[in-house]
Amino acid sequence: MPHRPNIRLATFGSYPTPLEELQALSKIVGGPRIWVKRDDLTGVAMGGSKTRALNTLLGDALSNGADTIVTCGPVTSNHIRITAACANRLGLEALLVIKHPYGESLDEQGHQGNMLLNHVLGARLEYVSADSLSDLELAMEGVAETLRSEGKKPYVIPGGGCSPMGALGYLELVAELARQSNQYGFKIDAILCASGSGCIQSGLILGNAYHHTAYPVIGVTINRSIGELAARISREVRNAAVLAGFDLRVQSGDICILDNYLGEGYAIPTEAAMSAIKLLAQQEGLLLDPCYTGKAMAGVLDLAKTRFTSGQNIVFIHTGGLPGMFNYSKELSRL
Numbered sequence: 001m002p003h004r005p006n007i008r009l010a011t012f013g014s015y016p017t018p019l020e021e022l023q024a025l026s027k028i029v030g031g032p033r034i035w036v037k038r039d040d041l042t043g044v045a046m047g048g049s050k051t052r053a054l055n056t057l058l059g060d061a062l063s064n065g066a067d068t069i070v071t072c073g074p075v076t077s078n079h080i081r082i083t084a085a086c087a088n089r090l091g092l093e094a095l096l097v098i099k100h101p102y103g104e105s106l107d108e109q110g111h112q113g114n115m116l117l118n119h120v121l122g123a124r125l126e127y128v129s130a131d132s133l134s135d136l137e138l139a140m141e142g143v144a145e146t147l148r149s150e151g152k153k154p155y156v157i158p159g160g161g162c163s164p165m166g167a168l169g170y171l172e173l174v175a176e177l178a179r180q181s182n183q184y185g186f187k188i189d190a191i192l193c194a195s196g197s198g199c200i201q202s203g204l205i206l207g208n209a210y211h212h213t214a215y216p217v218i219g220v221t222i223n224r225s226i227g228e229l230a231a232r233i234s235r236e237v238r239n240a241a242v243l244a245g246f247d248l249r250v251q252s253g254d255i256c257i258l259d260n261y262l263g264e265g266y267a268i269p270t271e272a273a274m275s276a277i278k279l280l281a282q283q284e285g286l287l288l289d290p291c292y293t294g295k296a297m298a299g300v301l302d303l304a305k306t307r308f309t310s311g312q313n314i315v316f317i318h319t320g321g322l323p324g325m326f327n328y329s330k331e332l333s334r335l
Contacts, residue, residue, distance in 0.1 A: 012042075014042060015172065016179070019177065021184075022034045022280075031309055032308040033312070035314065036318050037177065037316070044082055045082055045084075045117060046117070048078050048319060053203070056165050057163070058092075058155075064155060066153050066154065070147065071096060071157040071159065072139070072159050074098070075114070076267050076291050079160050080123075081118055084096060084121040085121055087123075088122070095124045095143065096125050097128060097143050099136045104127055113325070117323055137158060141156065167199060168240055170200060175207070188215045188313055189216065190217075190313075191314075191315045192219075192299060192315070193296060194219070194222050194292040196266075199236070201217060206241060218256045219258070220295055221259050221262055222292055223266035225259070230253070234255060260302070261302070270290075270298065273295045273297070274294065274335060277297075277332070289321040290324070291321065296317075
């Protein structure tokens with residue numbers, strides 16, 4: 001097995017997260033058994049799978065003597081919320097560069113969901129006007145350069161934590177799935193997750209190679225085009241493998257990404273996602289959000305009927321994102 005990179009690991013979250021069979025849902029849908037990996041229960045600031053990436057990213061930040069963590073995302077970002085919480089636990093300042101259409105701070109009425117928690121966590125918030133997520137990351141680099149000129153030692157984390165170091169944080173997720181599926185006596189026929197920055201999907205692909213598993217990984221894009229997202233994942237997998245001491249080259253065309261469930265775009269609810277949210281809440285007591293996990297679950301429900309059959313097993317990665325539900329109170333109240 002390749003070596004683990006010689007970096008200082010931070011220790012955030014409670015692991016292993018549970019793997020649960022959604023028995024009522026599987027019965028309703030028919031066909032394959034549907035399981036959920038509860039990474040919404042990692043335990044840091046309302047949980048989420050981003051804690052896994054932050055274990056390696058912030059460990060690397062500590063190794064490099066950083067005093068400030070700089071990252072970016074839209075107002076709905078779960079990543080920036082968990083980054084702020086984890087930075088607090090290490091005594092590091094968190095500066096969050098936030099995409100806002102007017103480059104202005106939100107008033108008190110805007111403090112809800114993840115943004116409310118960013119405020120409570122005491123993170124420094126820097127609002128910028130950006131037409132795209134790529135523009136936002138460029139703005140973040142400018143903010144970091146200003147900090148350096150002030151004598152600070154910032155450690156920059158790309159949006160969503162998508163980086164080779166971030167992808168390494170998901171190696172243990174694959175190991176957990178292997179142990180748990182063996183314990184429950186079933187073969188994983190597919191792993192499905194929401195894919196935004198591409199970090200978790202990169203980590204799952206990397207983890208397959210690292211642990212010699214061969215789980216098909218299906219990403220449901222919630223913002224980027226298939227081409228852009230596949231290229232990002234291919235690059236991050238290759239570079240992360242180098243850090244782990246082995247060669248792994250995945251062609252963009254071999255990365256499975258679905259855009260059928262995106263709808264009109266990022267953070268815009270779809271009818272299928274809202275139906276999935278209602279179904280999971282009322283049949284399984286499992287909460288999903290309209291931006292990320294709701295759209296991914298819409299993909300699970302569709303594929304369970306069209307691609308998978310009785311006797312097969314789909315594992316859905318619940319990446320978290322529950323604070324985002326409160327940004328959609330009007331839409332959800334109509335369910």
